[in-house]
Structure formats: C-alpha cells, structure tokens
Amino acid sequence: MNAISILHRDIKPGNILLDLDFTAKLADFGLSRIFASKNDTTLVTTAIGTVGYIDPECMKNGDVKFQRKSDVYSFGIVLLEIACRKTREEVLERYRSKAEPRMVEAADEKLNGAFDETQMERVIVLGLKCSDPQGKQRPFMLDAMKFLEDGIELPAISEIQ
Template identity: 55%
Template sequence: MAKDRHRTYIIGGAVILALALLLAIWSTVAWCRWKCTCAHFGKDRGITRFHYHDLSIATNKFSDIIGQGGFSVVYSGILNNEQVAVKKIIKDSKGEFKDFLTERATIGNTRHMNVLKLEGWCCTISNFKYWFSHTLDDVMLFLVYELIANGNLHEHLSEKPEVLSWEKRYKIVKGLCSALHYLHHQCSPYILHRDIKPGNILLDNEFNAKLGDFGLSRVAKDGEEIALQTRAVGTALYMDPLCMKDGHVDFRRSSDVYSFGIVLLEIAHGENDPFLVHKLRTDLPETFVKDFADKKLDGKFIKTEMERVILLGLRCTEREENQRPSLITATYFLENGGELRPATAAPA
C-alpha cells in the first residue's frame, strides 16, 4: 500500500515536472516570437516605444477620435504633459501593416519644423490567442505624433467661415516648400511623399505648415527611381498625370513637384480649378494676378508674392516633367524671384 502511494507520488511529481518544463519551453518560445515580432516593427533605433497602458490612459481609453482613414484611426490624448495624436494602424487588404512600416521608415528620423514630428510607437497584443497562433491578426500597432490642433489647409481654404489671410497663405507656401526641399534634397536617402494635398498639410496655432500622412511615401536613393507594380496611388486631383495609369509607374521627385504646384494654385485661387489653370496656361494676360487671385481676399495681398505663387504653380504643373523646377529652385524663387529654370537645366 505504502509502495503504491509512493509510486503515485513519484509519477505525479514527474507529470508536474514535465508540465512545468513544457510550460517553461512554451513560454520561452512564445516570448522569443513576441520579441521577434516587436523587432520586426521596431527596426529603427532612437524612436521611443510607448506601452499600450500609457497610450490607453493618455487617450482616455481611446475615446476621442479626431480622424479616420482607410487604414487608420486617430485619437487625441495627453502624454507626458504634451498633446499627442495616437494613430492606430489597421491592416490592409492583404492583412499587412505596410502603412506602419512605411511611416516608420520615412518620417521616423526626419527633423524639420515643417514636417510632422513622430514622437514614438507602440506594439501590443489585442487577443490572448496570439500566444498560441503567433499571427498578426492578434497584434495592434500605433504611431504617436505631435498633435496639431488647428486643422488642415483644406479646412481653412474651403470649410471655415474665416478667410485665410494672404500673409498666412504665403507663410504656408514657404513652409510647405521648405518641407519638400528638406525631404527631396537634405534627407539621405531622399523621401518622396506621393500624396501632397491640402488635407495632408496641418497648421499649428501660428499657421506654420506641417506636412503629414506619410502612409504612401517611399525612400529612394540618388540615381534610383521608384517603380510600382500597382495601381496609381495618391489623390487624383493632385496627382501627376504621368503617374495616373495602371501597372508600372515611375514616381520621381518631379511627381511630388507637380502635386506641390497644384496646391500652390489652390492656395492662390482658393479652390482647385483645372479649367482656369488650363486657360492661364494657354493665354497668360497681364491681369492674370488679379484674375486668378482668390476673390475672398478682396484684393488684400502683396502682388509680387501672389505672382510668384501663381507662376511657380504653373511651372510645377507642366505636363512635361523635365520642364518642372526642383524644390531648390522653387525655394529661391519664392524668396527672390528671378528665372524659374527646369530641374534638368544646366546651372547658370
């Protein structure tokens, strides 16, 4: 009897020990896989990784939605006594987090006053099933940005009752030009935004432009072109016509320049009017500044500045990409005027 009890204890102890060992092995493997998942999404060093618990507290349990797109939901919050925008990334149609990886790769290491600042990121588990399945279906990803609470350029041009003054508009033009000059010519490798439009140009309380939404952006090296085996991306009204086709699309700096030009013309005119732009391109009368300027401004603008914005917009939106200026030339022209040389022209 005693022997049977003793044998039972030994067998029971062995089973418990085996289960404990299996649990330890399973926990170790699961933890290593989780660390690999985090490492996959957090390749860039120097970018703060926040805890999900802190973001939940900062956003009052993700209660205040301030924006929503096809693959993201944006919440406002206060983190470390700073106002932030917490962007939850939603998987695309293929079940991947490409927008997250793209934004991390492009905006993560940028430092410019006219480019939206990335404060950090977060990776967490949405479901306990992850520890058994280890699939991305049970992962949640967030990007944390500085919060720009004064809306975007589209709202100020088209939706708000207050007229956006020319002084503020010209400040926005120069800020946007500075941001793109930085991305195209001062970042290495350089960055193509690919979705420049008024809705992606945020404005702070001093009406400084902050270029945001880098979900479609790409990083390229000098001498390389980005060829996309996909449908055209971006917003049709602001997209380079050379990129508006299916299949192979070569997207270059000049494609961003085209979108920039359309935005300039909208800032000057108050709305996106392709018919009027075509008319100006066909016949540029001496009165083009007065004819094209936003009537809501009631003539309250500096003529030289308005003329520069319109002419630059027209040159940036040339059908032939080799006739468009670079952002280096555009920056100089806005400050000093002079000749608008194409990006392909030899230096004077």
C-alpha cells in the first residue's frame, strides 16, 4: 500500500504560524496536492507557488514534475531567511570567501551573537543542504527533521553546491 503525501507547494514565512508555545504550524494549503507516493513518485502539475521559494527544478512553463523534495527546497530557503536574512548565494559566498569559514558568521547580525553556535550552524547547514538546486542532493524531510531534533549527521558542508 502506498503512503499518502501532501505536497504543499507554497512553503514560505507567511504560511508558517506559531502557536502559544511557539511551535511552528504550516498553514494555507490552498495550493497543495495530495497523492499516493513512494520515494521516487512525482506529481505532474502546473508550476505554482511564490517566486524565490519554488524548487528551481520546477521553474518552467507547462507541466512540471513536483517531487517530495520540492517542498524541502522551500523549507531550506525559509531556514536561511530566518537564521541569516540572506539569500542562499550570499551565505555560500560568505562561506567560500574565508580561509577558515565558520557558518555562524552568516547568522543575522541583529542577533548580536545571542544564540547557540552549534544550533545556528546546524540550521544554516541544513538550510543550504535542503535548498540545493539539484533535488537528488536534498535530504528527505524526515532526515532533515532528524538532523534538527536528534542530531544525526548530514554530509559535510564541503559537499554543498
């Protein structure tokens, strides 16, 4: 039996709500699609969503194949926006321009360093990994959440394109 998946197709900060305990809740499922899935299943549909958060592999006219990892891309962009207030390209540029780079240097300056450096680095690395332009290089959402919550390891930052 196939599992049921929901493809949100519009993950962005404006569609993330916080409850009284500051637990994030995804909202506005108006563009979502439900489909039976396996790990390699795709959904052929029209590209739709908010520019900047849409999986680059889905940015073309006509029918596109959305995959489970299409929402992972959007999630990665949101993580970078929250942690750094910079684009993916700006974070990578800052990282690559240093002789001994530290991901926490890309953190939002308005935080004045008032954060746990290990957690910040994990969020930035995960944001970069999830927002990889090539869908096959992105983790599945389950693995991304395990990385944040349980501390499992993702590939080294040097592998991020």
